[in-house]
Amino acid sequence: MVFGGTMSYIPSMSKRLVSSLLAATLALGAGGLVLGSHPAPAVAAPKAKAKAAPKPPAISAAHAQALDELRGPYSFGMTVKEVGAVLSQQLDDAYAERIAATTDVATQDRLRREKKEELAEVKQTFVHFDGKRTGWDVSLVAGEFAHNTGECMLVHWENDGGKNQRRFFFFHHGVLWKMYVSLDTSDLADESRTFDVFKGAMEGRFGPGVAEGSTITWTNGNYRVQLRTSCASTTRWAWP
Numbered sequence: 001m002v003f004g005g006t007m008s009y010i011p012s013m014s015k016r017l018v019s020s021l022l023a024a025t026l027a028l029g030a031g032g033l034v035l036g037s038h039p040a041p042a043v044a045a046p047k048a049k050a051k052a053a054p055k056p057p058a059i060s061a062a063h064a065q066a067l068d069e070l071r072g073p074y075s076f077g078m079t080v081k082e083v084g085a086v087l088s089q090q091l092d093d094a095y096a097e098r099i100a101a102t103t104d105v106a107t108q109d110r111l112r113r114e115k116k117e118e119l120a121e122v123k124q125t126f127v128h129f130d131g132k133r134t135g136w137d138v139s140l141v142a143g144e145f146a147h148n149t150g151e152c153m154l155v156h157w158e159n160d161g162g163k164n165q166r167r168f169f170f171f172h173h174g175v176l177w178k179m180y181v182s183l184d185t186s187d188l189a190d191e192s193r194t195f196d197v198f199k200g201a202m203e204g205r206f207g208p209g210v211a212e213g214s215t216i217t218w219t220n221g222n223y224r225v226q227l228r229t230s231c232a233s234t235t236r237w238a239w240p
Contacts, residue, residue: 033228035224060207075176078175080154126152129149144178
Protein backbone atom coordinates (compact mmCIF):
# COMPACT_ATOMS: atom_id res chain seq x y z
CA MET A 1 0.00 0.00 0.00
CA VAL A 2 1.47 3.37 -1.00
CA PHE A 3 1.11 6.27 1.41
CA GLY A 4 1.26 9.74 -0.07
CA GLY A 5 -0.61 12.78 -1.25
CA THR A 6 -1.50 15.99 0.53
CA MET A 7 -4.71 15.03 2.31
CA SER A 8 -5.14 16.00 5.94
CA TYR A 9 -7.42 13.91 8.12
CA ILE A 10 -7.93 13.58 11.85
CA PRO A 11 -9.45 10.21 12.83
CA SER A 12 -12.69 10.29 14.78
CA MET A 13 -12.08 10.03 18.52
CA SER A 14 -15.52 8.53 19.09
CA LYS A 15 -14.27 5.06 18.15
CA ARG A 16 -11.73 4.81 20.94
CA LEU A 17 -11.35 6.65 24.25
CA VAL A 18 -8.00 8.38 24.72
CA SER A 19 -6.88 11.12 27.06
CA SER A 20 -5.10 13.25 24.50
CA LEU A 21 -7.63 16.04 25.11
CA LEU A 22 -6.28 16.23 28.65
CA ALA A 23 -2.80 17.04 27.43
CA ALA A 24 -3.05 20.82 27.68
CA THR A 25 -1.71 21.15 31.22
CA LEU A 26 0.29 19.06 33.65
CA ALA A 27 -2.54 19.05 36.19
CA LEU A 28 -4.93 17.52 33.67
CA GLY A 29 -2.34 15.74 31.59
CA ALA A 30 -1.47 12.21 30.79
CA GLY A 31 1.97 10.84 29.97
CA GLY A 32 3.82 10.93 26.69
CA LEU A 33 7.06 9.94 25.01
CA VAL A 34 8.97 11.17 21.98
CA LEU A 35 11.52 9.08 20.11
CA GLY A 36 13.90 10.55 17.58
CA SER A 37 16.89 10.11 15.38
CA HIS A 38 18.77 12.68 13.34
CA PRO A 39 18.76 16.43 14.03
CA ALA A 40 15.46 18.27 13.73
CA PRO A 41 14.58 20.19 10.55
CA ALA A 42 16.13 23.63 10.59
CA VAL A 43 13.83 26.31 12.00
CA ALA A 44 15.00 29.79 12.93
CA ALA A 45 15.17 30.19 16.71
CA PRO A 46 16.69 32.63 19.18
CA LYS A 47 20.27 31.80 20.12
CA ALA A 48 20.64 30.48 23.64
CA LYS A 49 23.74 30.08 25.75
CA ALA A 50 24.99 26.53 25.40
CA LYS A 51 25.41 24.42 28.51
CA ALA A 52 26.91 21.02 29.05
CA ALA A 53 24.38 18.21 28.66
CA PRO A 54 24.02 15.88 31.66
CA LYS A 55 25.63 12.50 31.14
CA PRO A 56 22.89 9.89 30.50
CA PRO A 57 22.72 7.06 33.06
CA ALA A 58 23.74 3.58 31.93
CA ILE A 59 20.86 1.55 30.49
CA SER A 60 20.46 -2.06 31.60
CA ALA A 61 19.79 -4.81 29.07
CA ALA A 62 16.21 -5.15 30.33
CA HIS A 63 15.54 -1.42 30.09
CA ALA A 64 17.15 -1.24 26.64
CA GLN A 65 14.80 -4.01 25.53
CA ALA A 66 11.81 -2.11 26.94
CA LEU A 67 12.85 0.99 24.98
CA ASP A 68 13.26 -1.06 21.81
CA GLU A 69 9.80 -2.58 22.31
CA LEU A 70 8.38 0.92 22.65
CA ARG A 71 10.11 1.94 19.41
CA GLY A 72 8.50 -1.03 17.69
CA PRO A 73 9.42 -2.47 14.28
CA TYR A 74 10.35 0.93 12.89
CA SER A 75 13.84 2.19 12.06
CA PHE A 76 14.81 5.82 11.78
CA GLY A 77 15.69 6.50 8.18
CA MET A 78 12.73 4.52 6.81
CA THR A 79 10.79 6.11 3.96
CA VAL A 80 7.06 6.82 4.11
CA LYS A 81 6.45 3.82 1.85
CA GLU A 82 8.54 1.53 4.09
CA VAL A 83 6.68 2.60 7.24
CA GLY A 84 3.40 2.09 5.37
CA ALA A 85 4.48 -1.42 4.40
CA VAL A 86 5.22 -2.27 8.06
CA LEU A 87 1.82 -0.95 9.14
CA SER A 88 0.09 -2.90 6.37
CA GLN A 89 1.86 -6.11 7.40
CA GLN A 90 0.92 -5.59 11.04
CA LEU A 91 -2.75 -5.25 10.09
CA ASP A 92 -2.53 -8.27 7.77
CA ASP A 93 -1.10 -10.38 10.60
CA ALA A 94 -3.60 -9.16 13.20
CA TYR A 95 -6.63 -9.74 10.99
CA ALA A 96 -5.33 -13.08 9.69
CA GLU A 97 -5.47 -14.43 13.25
CA ARG A 98 -9.01 -13.13 13.76
CA ILE A 99 -10.20 -14.49 10.42
CA ALA A 100 -8.64 -17.87 11.08
CA ALA A 101 -10.34 -18.02 14.48
CA THR A 102 -13.83 -18.23 12.94
CA THR A 103 -15.46 -20.47 10.36
CA ASP A 104 -18.39 -18.14 9.82
CA VAL A 105 -18.14 -16.77 6.28
CA ALA A 106 -20.09 -13.60 7.07
CA THR A 107 -17.79 -12.82 10.00
CA GLN A 108 -14.72 -13.42 7.85
CA ASP A 109 -16.05 -11.04 5.19
CA ARG A 110 -16.79 -8.40 7.82
CA LEU A 111 -13.25 -8.67 9.21
CA ARG A 112 -11.77 -8.30 5.72
CA ARG A 113 -13.82 -5.14 5.21
CA GLU A 114 -12.69 -3.79 8.58
CA LYS A 115 -9.06 -4.39 7.68
CA LYS A 116 -9.50 -2.58 4.38
CA GLU A 117 -11.19 0.35 6.11
CA GLU A 118 -8.47 0.57 8.76
CA LEU A 119 -5.75 0.63 6.10
CA ALA A 120 -7.63 3.39 4.29
CA GLU A 121 -7.94 5.37 7.53
CA VAL A 122 -4.19 5.23 8.10
CA LYS A 123 -3.51 6.36 4.53
CA GLN A 124 -5.87 9.29 4.95
CA THR A 125 -3.88 10.65 7.90
CA PHE A 126 -0.88 11.45 5.69
CA VAL A 127 -0.24 15.20 5.56
CA HIS A 128 2.47 17.54 4.24
CA PHE A 129 3.20 20.59 6.38
CA ASP A 130 3.54 22.95 3.45
CA GLY A 131 2.17 26.14 4.98
CA LYS A 132 -1.51 25.30 4.67
CA ARG A 133 -3.11 25.28 8.13
CA THR A 134 -4.50 21.93 9.29
CA GLY A 135 -6.25 20.60 12.37
CA TRP A 136 -2.89 19.37 13.63
CA ASP A 137 -1.74 22.98 14.15
CA VAL A 138 -3.98 23.14 17.23
CA SER A 139 -3.53 19.54 18.40
CA LEU A 140 -1.37 17.83 21.00
CA VAL A 141 1.43 17.53 18.39
CA ALA A 142 1.31 21.18 17.35
CA GLY A 143 4.81 21.78 18.73
CA GLU A 144 6.32 18.72 17.06
CA PHE A 145 6.54 20.02 13.48
CA ALA A 146 7.09 23.17 11.48
CA HIS A 147 5.69 24.23 8.13
CA ASN A 148 7.78 24.65 4.99
CA THR A 149 10.69 22.58 6.32
CA GLY A 150 10.14 19.45 4.25
CA GLU A 151 8.16 17.69 6.98
CA CYS A 152 5.18 15.36 6.66
CA MET A 153 3.34 13.05 9.07
CA LEU A 154 1.47 9.76 9.23
CA VAL A 155 -0.71 8.61 12.15
CA HIS A 156 -1.68 5.14 13.34
CA TRP A 157 -3.91 4.21 16.27
CA GLU A 158 -2.41 1.21 18.05
CA ASN A 159 -5.07 -0.80 19.86
CA ASP A 160 -3.72 -4.35 19.75
CA GLY A 161 -2.37 -6.34 22.68
CA GLY A 162 -4.24 -4.23 25.20
CA LYS A 163 -2.73 -0.96 23.95
CA ASN A 164 -4.77 2.16 23.28
CA GLN A 165 -2.42 4.81 21.93
CA ARG A 166 -1.72 6.90 18.85
CA ARG A 167 1.66 6.84 17.13
CA PHE A 168 2.65 9.86 15.03
CA PHE A 169 5.39 9.33 12.44
CA PHE A 170 7.32 12.46 11.44
CA PHE A 171 9.32 12.48 8.21
CA HIS A 172 11.87 15.03 7.02
CA HIS A 173 12.31 15.01 3.25
CA GLY A 174 10.61 11.61 3.20
CA VAL A 175 12.77 10.02 5.91
CA LEU A 176 11.51 8.99 9.38
CA TRP A 177 13.29 11.05 12.03
CA LYS A 178 10.87 11.16 14.95
CA MET A 179 7.92 9.31 16.46
CA TYR A 180 5.49 10.64 19.00
CA VAL A 181 3.29 8.27 21.02
CA SER A 182 0.18 9.51 22.78
CA LEU A 183 -0.47 7.20 25.72
CA ASP A 184 -3.88 6.35 27.13
CA THR A 185 -4.12 7.34 30.80
CA SER A 186 -7.90 7.36 31.10
CA ASP A 187 -7.67 4.85 33.96
CA LEU A 188 -5.73 7.32 36.15
CA ALA A 189 -7.52 9.47 38.68
CA ASP A 190 -7.11 13.24 38.22
CA GLU A 191 -4.95 13.51 41.34
CA SER A 192 -2.57 10.89 39.88
CA ARG A 193 -1.86 12.87 36.71
CA THR A 194 1.26 14.58 38.01
CA PHE A 195 4.87 14.73 36.91
CA ASP A 196 6.03 12.56 39.81
CA VAL A 197 3.51 9.84 38.95
CA PHE A 198 4.58 9.76 35.30
CA LYS A 199 8.25 9.94 36.23
CA GLY A 200 7.90 6.98 38.58
CA ALA A 201 5.94 4.92 36.06
CA MET A 202 8.31 5.58 33.17
CA GLU A 203 11.49 5.06 35.20
CA GLY A 204 10.03 1.82 36.51
CA ARG A 205 9.67 0.72 32.92
CA PHE A 206 12.79 2.23 31.31
CA GLY A 207 15.16 2.84 34.21
CA PRO A 208 16.55 6.17 35.41
CA GLY A 209 16.69 8.97 32.86
CA VAL A 210 18.00 12.53 32.77
CA ALA A 211 15.37 14.81 34.31
CA GLU A 212 15.41 18.46 33.22
CA GLY A 213 12.46 20.61 34.16
CA SER A 214 9.34 18.91 32.83
CA THR A 215 11.14 16.33 30.68
CA ILE A 216 12.95 13.04 31.21
CA THR A 217 15.29 11.67 28.55
CA TRP A 218 16.65 8.18 28.00
CA THR A 219 19.44 7.43 25.50
CA ASN A 220 19.57 3.97 23.98
CA GLY A 221 22.22 3.45 21.32
CA ASN A 222 21.53 5.81 18.43
CA TYR A 223 18.17 7.16 19.54
CA ARG A 224 16.61 9.02 22.42
CA VAL A 225 13.27 8.67 24.19
CA GLN A 226 11.81 11.66 25.97
CA LEU A 227 8.87 12.04 28.33
CA ARG A 228 7.30 15.47 28.04
CA THR A 229 4.85 16.58 30.67
CA SER A 230 3.94 19.67 28.66
CA CYS A 231 2.36 17.28 26.11
CA ALA A 232 1.05 15.16 28.85
CA SER A 233 0.07 12.07 26.90
CA THR A 234 3.13 11.69 24.71
CA THR A 235 6.27 9.65 24.24
CA ARG A 236 8.89 10.90 21.84
CA TRP A 237 11.71 9.04 20.07
CA ALA A 238 14.59 10.79 18.34
CA TRP A 239 18.18 10.31 17.22
CA PRO A 240 20.78 12.20 19.25
